[in-house]
Amino acid sequence: MKNTFFLILVTLFILTSCQENKESLQKLPNYLEESHSYAQPNDAVITHLDLDITVDFETQVISGTATYDIENSGSNQIILDSKYLEIESVTQNGEQTEFDLGDFDESLGQPLTVAIKEDTKQIAVTYSTTSKTEALQWLTAQQTADKTNPFLFTQGQAILTRTWIPIQDSPQIRITYDATVKVPSQLMAVMSAENPKEKNGNGVYHFKMKQPIPAYLIALAIGDIEYKAISERTGVYAEKSMIDKVHTEFSDMEKMVVAAENLYGDYDWDQFDVIVLPPSFPFGGMENPRLTFATPTVIAGDKSLTSLVAHELAHSWSGNLVTNATWNDFWLNEGFTVYFEIRIMEALYGKDRANMLALIGRQDLEDELEALKESPNDTKLKLDLKGRNPDDGMNSIAYDKGYLFLRTLEEKVGRDNMDAFLKSYFKKNAFSTINTEDFITYLNENLLEKNNITFNTEEWIYQPGVPENAAVITSDAFSNVEKTLEEFLKTNKIDVTKTENWTPQEWVHFVRNFPEDISVAQMQQLDNSFDFTNSTNSYITMVWYEQSILNNYHGNNVDTKIAEFLNTVGRRWYVTTLFNAFAEAERIEEAKEIYKTARGNYHSVTANTVDEMLGI
The missing domain is CATH 1.20.5 (Single alpha-helices involved in coiled-coils or other helix-helix interfaces)
Structure with a gap:
């Protein structure tokens, strides 16, 4: 019994x-089907990473072990993404297990298939990076500001994290992580996590990211850097020679965080710091949570380019907190962020400056629409990037058409309704992912139907081009700039007193709007009056160099300056703009000569784009 x-x-x-x-x-x-990841998360998915790595600057190799907690729906395998990695061994629940690297794809890399059991709770992959690893840029001491120690940084967006960590590299898979990183003792390591504020002497650093994030936001930087606080929750990292300049330039960071919170709710990442990297960093900024990576090209000395900081801060809500489920939905990250950025800038610096930024974006959008006129499907907000690199969708359509959609929607529903909707959207979807279709449902239920409003949402999202009801953005400041340019072109005279208080945005608008028939003599006259060739503002410099190339202006040693600029600045937007200008001006051989010496200074993200542009 x-x-x-x-x-x-x-x-x-x-x-x-x-x-x-x-x-x-x-x-x-x-989980949704994902064309840019081999992972099958509905069968088995990673939930936490414990990373233990050693960074060797002599061999330029990262090696170590990535240990994952996993959830398993009964599968006998889990698939990770891997590209250009040497996989040494894999364990499951502490025991050696079989693994297989599948066929190589130029964009996606290889599926790393690991044998597991129904009760497997943990796998560990011991691996090392290789010379082909695309996410890493190893810099010599000469390529840094201080020129005393080497530097390393990672860039994971969109699908490059798999080139330095074997991982399920899909934006819809969110994980927490811990990391132990061993570096040379004279250097400091920082990550998109809780960070040290000073060197510890032994070169071993421990990190914790307690909020779940997608793989593309896992980031690492190592160099001879220092930290300087702006407030209790904001501060900057930079090399010693840069730290004071950076601190002054970004001194409004705490004000930006407060302005953002006033708009759309609490900042959920505890700390908001910025690290200014060496000039080869390929983007203006990268919104790695807790630690934004930024280009030194925004250090202008007058805070005039700090909208970039507002943009990366805004990503703490749109992108990091609520993430696009797939790269086809990238506009959900960037369109929302541009809208939020411009609202932050308006709150801090006024509507005129905000509208100038919005108008420059509108001009960028028109340029992009013209460039994509042979491929109109690429001008839709919702993309189909299957079989293509997701970088193909990272252009002005996602950013500026996405912004214009939201700006037009705001004008239709009213700002108060728009703000209440966005605040609830971020709160409801916090620490999760969303696709375009779910966003449309949320928009209809929580804003449009609720307020009995009709809006052409599907035309904006699923049709090419810009709908006729797009918001019209105006700026009195830009109107005055246009009048000044028009007077100069008619009379060959310019009243410099009218330009004395111009912002960099006004100067950019002035230079970008030169007509095609502007003469070399007029270019020379403007350069003599305003010394554009030697401007210390990188944005003004870039647009002036573009016009110089397109209009065959060679005065004031501008050709040498352009070559120097392309050999020292790796920001993809700037670099591709100038190389594209060389191509348009049929000066391609000149461009290739410059590129021979410049390419080694570029991150793979920039180099790959220019390679294709120049047919290399």
């Missing part, structure tokens, strides 16, 4: 456990 009773208890226990197991498995998120 006792034995029978015992067997009944055991049977009930097993049945209950199986039922609980089944219920627990049913609670796994329902």
Whole structure:
């Protein structure tokens, strides 16, 4: 009788456990099909990373072990993404297990398939990077500001994290992580996580990111850097020779955080710091949570280019907190962020400056629409990037058409309704991912139907080009700039007193709007009056160099200056603009000569783009 009773208890226990197991498995998120990742998260998905790596600057190799906690729906395998990595061994639940690297794809890399069991809770991959690893840029001491120690930084967006960590590299898969990073003792390591504020002397740094993030936001930088606080929760990292300049330039960071919170709710990442990297960094900024990576090209000395900081801060809500589920939905990250950025800038610096920024974006959008006129499907907000690199969708359409959609929507529903909607959108979807279709449903239920408003949402999202009801953005300041340019072109005279208080945005607008028939003599006259060739503002410099190339202006040693600029600045937007100008001006051989010496200073993100542009 006792034995029978015992067997009944055991049977009930097993049945209950199986039922609980089944219920627990049913609670796994329902992940979308993803064309840019080999992972099959509905079968088995990673939830936490414990990274233990050593960074060797002599061999330019990162090696170590990535240990993952996983959730398994009963599969006998888990698939990670890997590209240009040497996989040494893999364990599951602490025991050696079989693994297989599948066929190589130029964009996606290889699937790393790991054998697991139904009860596997953890896998560990021991690996090392290689010379082909695309996310890493190893810099010599000469390529840094201080020129005393080497530097390393990573860039994971969109699908490059798989080139320095074997991982499920899809934006819809969010994980927490811990990391132990061993570096040379004279250097300091920082990550998109809780960070040290000073060197520790032994070169071993420990990190924790307690909020779940997608793989593309895992970031690492190592160099001879210092930290300087702006407030209790904001501060900057930079090399010693740069730290004071950076601190002054970004001194409004705490004000920006407060302005952002006033708009759309609490900042959920505890700390907002910025690290200014060496000039080869390929983007203006990268919104790695807790630690934005930024280009030194925004250090203008007058805070005139700090809208970039507002943009990366805004990503703390749109992108990092609520993330595009796939790269086809990239506009959900960037269109929202540009809208939020411009609202922050308006709150701090006024509507005129905000509208100038918005108008420059509108001009960028028109340029992009013209460039994509042969491929109109690429001008839709919702893209189909299957079989293509997701970088193909990272252009002005996502940013500026996305912004214009939201700006037009705001004008239709009213700012108060728009703000209430966005605040609830960020709160409701915090630490999760969303695709375009779910956003449309949320928009209809929580803004349009609720306020009995009709809006052409699907035309904006699924049709090419810009709908006729697009908001019209105006700027009195830009109107005055246009009048000044028009007077100069008619009379060959310019009243410099009218330009004395111009912002960099006004100067950019002035230079960008030169007509095609502007003469070399007029270019020379403007350069003599305003010394554009030697401007210390990188944005003004870039647009002036573009016009110089397009109009065959060679005065004031501008050709040498352009070559120097392209050999020292790696920001992809700037670099590709100038190389594209060379191509348009049919000066391609000149461009290739410059590129021969410049390419080694560029991150792979920039170099790959220019390679294609120049047919190399």
